Amino acid sequence: AAAIKKIIPMLDRILIQRAQALTQTKGGIVLPEKSVGKVLEGTVLAVGPGTRNASTGNHIPIGVKEGDRVLLPEFGGTKVNLDSDEKKELFLFRESDILAKLE
Secondary structure, three states: OOOOOOOOOOOOEEEEEEOOOOOEOOOOOEOOHHHOOOOOEEEEEEEOOOEEOOOOOOEEOOOOOOOOEEEOOOOOOEEEOOOOOOOOOEEEEEHHHOOEEEO
16 A cells, blocks of 8 residues: 555544653653553644535634644544554544644
8 A cells, every 4th residue: 555645634523643741851851652642732734624614515624723822622533543653643633622722
């Protein structure tokens, strides 16, 4: 199979890379994996065109754009695995699942 070059989300879906959890404190103490909580922040990598308006058929624009930092729910989203880079945690969320935009 051919390698995936680009993911383009459909409708109101947003592709997000979850931020990496801190594994070391400011003082230099290394934290075990079990004590590190789930990171609820991510960066938007790609955005779909938006949902369609039922009466006109036009796309309703999405409130975030590529590069925005967003607050994510603890559970949810669809994990996306790419063969090229296993270190990245990529997830697809619906726009309504995003809790907040961070500035």
